[in-house]
Amino acid sequence: MAGVLLVDDEELIRAGLRAILDSEPDIEVVGEAGDGAEVAGLVARLRPDVVLMDVRMPKVDGIRATAHLLSTMEDPPKVIVVTTFENDDYVYDALRAGASGFLLKRARPEEIVTAVRTVVAGESLLFPAAIRRLAESHRPEEKGRDALAKASLTERESEVLRLMAAGLSNVEIAxxxxxxxxxxxxxxxxxxxxxxxxxxxxxVIRAYESGFITPAC
Structure with a gap:
């Protein structure tokens, strides 16, 4: 059973997500929070597998909450950020902080369920076109170039990274x-x-940040 924590400042959104997820036999909503400030304490107590995190909240937004959670917990849950607009800079920053992907608030119920199951299985919600559009407004950073240079990827690993950025699964890459x-x-x-x-x-975000992959690719 996959445990999910819902984090959104709108009670109606949380209620809708709970109704969708609790109707699935393999998913259970274990808790709710109305702001990012509540996340760390609830995660420590409830130990969810996935956090559905609203990206914009009044006190502590989803970016700060995600960064804090993933940098301070030894075995943190997967984070899926939820947003109204896919070209929101907040989404890109949340992905940089380590979120496994994002969902639009207008996503269909089956897309929400699939997203949870995907990250629980250890995969990422990689939407190549959306990430490419987000990356277009962010110039490569010098530290990103340095980090990729120091990584010393082999030619084959570089090929694999490019195909990952194109959204190919392991089977498709093979x-x-x-x-x-x-x-x-x-x-x-x-x-x-x-x-x-x-x-x-x-x-993939780091590949864009370094300039190894460009939005025009």
């Missing part, structure tokens, strides 16, 4: 590069480790 699935998993793991990334989404 087919594209004519590799075994376990070999691809090893390459993906190496890329994440070398970039110090929690998951595929954060690795």
């Amino acid at each position: 087919g594209k590069l004519f590799l075994g699935i376990q070999t691809v998993k090893t390459h993906v793991g190496n890329v994440l480790a070398k970039l110090g990334a929690r998951d595929r989404t954060q690795a």
Whole structure:
């Protein structure tokens, strides 16, 4: 059973999400919060697998709450940020902080359920087109270039990172590069480790930040 914590300052939004998720046999809403300031305490007590985090809240927003949670907890839950607009800079910043992906508040019920199941399974909610649009307004950073240079990715790992950024799954990457699935998993793991990334989404964000991948790619 996957436990979910709902964090949104609008009670109506929380009620709608609870109704959707609690109707699934393998998902349970274990708690709710109306602001990011409440998140750390609730996560420590309830130990959810996933936090659905509103990106804009009046006191502590979803970016700060996500960054604090992922940087201070030894085994933090996955975070999916929830937003009204996919081109919101807040979303990009939340992904940089380590969120596993994002959902729009207008997402269909089945998309919300799939998102939770996806991150529980250890995957990321990677939307290549949306991340590319977000990256267009953020110039590559010098420290990002330095970090990628120091990572010393092999030629094969660089290929895998580009395909990850295009949204390909491990199975699709294996087919594209004519590799075994376990070999691809090893390459993906190496890329994440070398970039110090929690998951595929954060690795792709860092690839954009460094200029290794550009929005025009």
